[in-house]
Amino acid sequence: xxxxxxxxxxxxxVVLVIMSFVxxxxxxxxxxxxxDLMIKSDPRLTPEDAARLRAVYGLDxxxxxxxxxxxxxxxxxxxxxxxxxxxxxxxxxPGFLLNTLNLMGISFVISVAIAVPVGIYAALRQQTAxxxxxxxxxxxxxxxxxxxxxxxxxxVFAVLIPVxxxxxxxxxxxxxxxxxxxxxxxxxxxxxxxxxxxxTRFMRxxxxxxxxxxxxxxxxxxxxxxxxxxxxxxxxxxxxxxVTIVALSFGTLFSGALITETMFAYPxxxxxxxxxxMGNDFNMALVTLxxxxxxxxxxxxxxxxxxxxxxPRISYGGGGGRGR
Amino acid sequence: MSALHETARPAARGPRTVWGLLLRRLLxxxxxxGSAAFxxxxxCLAILTPxxxxxxxxxxxxxxxxxxxxxxxxGHWLGTDELGRDLLARLLYxxxxxxxxxxxxxxxxxxxxxxxxxxxGYYGGRLDAVLMRLTDGVIALxxxxxxxxxxxxxxxxxxxxxxLVNDPNVSLYRMIVIISLVGWTTVARLxxxxxxxxxxREYVLAATAAGAGGMRIxxxxxxxxxxSPIIVATTLSVGNVILLESVLSFLxxxxxxxxxxxxxxxxxxxxxxxxxxxLAFYPGMLIFVTVIAFNFLGDGLQDALxxxxxxx
Numbered sequence: 001x002x003x004x005x006x007x008x009x010x011x012x013x014v015v016l017v018i019m020s021f022v023x024x025x026x027x028x029x030x031x032x033x034x035x036d037l038m039i040k041s042d043p044r045l046t047p048e049d050a051a052r053l054r055a056v057y058g059l060d061x062x063x064x065x066x067x068x069x070x071x072x073x074x075x076x077x078x079x080x081x082x083x084x085x086x087x088x089x090x091x092x093x094p095g096f097l098l099n100t101l102n103l104m105g106i107s108f109v110i111s112v113a114i115a116v117p118v119g120i121y122a123a124l125r126q127q128t129a130x131x132x133x134x135x136x137x138x139x140x141x142x143x144x145x146x147x148x149x150x151x152x153x154x155x156v157f158a159v160l161i162p163v164x165x166x167x168x169x170x171x172x173x174x175x176x177x178x179x180x181x182x183x184x185x186x187x188x189x190x191x192x193x194x195x196x197x198x199x200t201r202f203m204r205x206x207x208x209x210x211x212x213x214x215x216x217x218x219x220x221x222x223x224x225x226x227x228x229x230x231x232x233x234x235x236x237x238x239x240x241x242x243v244t245i246v247a248l249s250f251g252t253l254f255s256g257a258l259i260t261e262t263m264f265a266y267p268x269x270x271x272x273x274x275x276x277x278m279g280n281d282f283n284m285a286l287v288t289l290x291x292x293x294x295x296x297x298x299x300x301x302x303x304x305x306x307x308x309x310x311x312p313r314i315s316y317g318g319g320g321g322r323g324r
Numbered sequence: 325m326s327a328l329h330e331t332a333r334p335a336a337r338g339p340r341t342v343w344g345l346l347l348r349r350l351l352x353x354x355x356x357x358g359s360a361a362f363x364x365x366x367x368c369l370a371i372l373t374p375x376x377x378x379x380x381x382x383x384x385x386x387x388x389x390x391x392x393x394x395x396x397x398x399g400h401w402l403g404t405d406e407l408g409r410d411l412l413a414r415l416l417y418x419x420x421x422x423x424x425x426x427x428x429x430x431x432x433x434x435x436x437x438x439x440x441x442x443x444x445g446y447y448g449g450r451l452d453a454v455l456m457r458l459t460d461g462v463i464a465l466x467x468x469x470x471x472x473x474x475x476x477x478x479x480x481x482x483x484x485x486x487x488l489v490n491d492p493n494v495s496l497y498r499m500i501v502i503i504s505l506v507g508w509t510t511v512a513r514l515x516x517x518x519x520x521x522x523x524x525r526e527y528v529l530a531a532t533a534a535g536a537g538g539m540r541i542x543x544x545x546x547x548x549x550x551x552s553p554i555i556v557a558t559t560l561s562v563g564n565v566i567l568l569e570s571v572l573s574f575l576x577x578x579x580x581x582x583x584x585x586x587x588x589x590x591x592x593x594x595x596x597x598x599x600x601x602x603l604a605f606y607p608g609m610l611i612f613v614t615v616i617a618f619n620f621l622g623d624g625l626q627d628a629l630x631x632x633x634x635x636x
Binding site: 011012015018019023026027028029030031032139140142143144145146147148149151152154155159160251252254255258259262270273274277278285288289292293295296297300 | 457472598
């Protein structure tokens, strides 16, 4: 087991290093150029100055050389300054990260709290009207473009019936906890709609699969009532695939958060990534993208480990590939 | 032939062929049938857009500042937008773009996925390990942030030919390329899994013994057996592609004006939610209905094509 974990950690690390190079190269291909931006902000700079600046910043060197010097600095903890915020990148990030954790955490808890009971309920009443309605609602949640859903929520709850704020984390001047909660309502609804449909469908499918198993029939045969069978025999086994899929869908949830944050001008990591890509903030874009990759990789690793931990039948000792 | 066919077929109530069975099961899935009908109509409207436009006497990109924010009239069935352009015509063109990008990118993803999954599953070994690590790696990436970067790349710096960079449709091609680049993983895994188990079957062993090469076995003996999961995955991915395209276009990174797309029509509407909220309604509703139709159709196909569920 520990050998398996070590192997997967090394694998994730390799992917991360490769991605850091890919992202570094991609950032260099974005429109605009740091020296051009300097020239624009100071018209007195001559072409000779520009060439000298290029040499000073090492921008005349080949890509791999530039990447290696960036990586060396990054490993010593220096990720450079943000252009948009004029502060070190690592000083800016924590506040945004905290906001995203808030948004994603609350929405995730609500999604799971809805999806698990509703999914089980639908599974136990297959082919009934209730199951049909739940299924339709899930499809609607999966198919709705959430930027448009956000727009509609803003129109209804902030324009037509102005009861909720449409943007930001708090009122100007910073509000109390109630004020912050009010600002979270619409973003949380949006992000929850985005994820709850697929979670419910996973839960329903997993429960149906488990309820077909022999040990469930055995439990019924021994006289256990329905509630006992579901709670004691089915739930844990049905959760197994769901935990994995939910952890694997972390990257998707992050994409949803990016859209939600951008729509509600909510200062989180997703909006930070979008703004830094659009605003030529190369250092910030690099670090935030890498961070998003790192967290997604860790979530995937976590999914595999949770699977192993929850299902004692799976062994990761030696030989063979991952059986998935 | 026809006489033989008739005697061979028992006096059954329904057709007994695989396709007949498939069709009957699909028809039992009302949502899928309704969705398919809707998508066919939408597809026809999209293809006939120029004709409809001429028939209504409007032009999608004709700006008329005297007619801004007009309500529905005989001339403009759904009214006009902030520049006095006909909303219906723009919605139709937007549909053309969204369907085109969605279908082409989903098909391209399916082709890439098949080309990666087939050899990985059939040959196995080191090739499989490398290709599947690649697949895992792509799956592990944060999709939307990556697409945002890819959509923001400067095509001049990529060294693409000038003529292509300045092509008015370049944003369309770019969307298709970048979505296909990240969208192939589902099909690759499906095909690889199927190829892995099919290569052990007797008929494949027989073909190998008869001297068939790897290429022939993959194309003739394995690929036909994975067609149905590929069809299902591709149908479902059309919906996803349309969602991705619309959000990128909405953010200003996808389809560029003046080409109308449902996503970029919402960009303009977002600024006007205080004065003209109705402009924000139609394009989003169409994205929603189209995506849900593709998802219903995919779901129905999945049930209909599932060989474990063969009934009477």
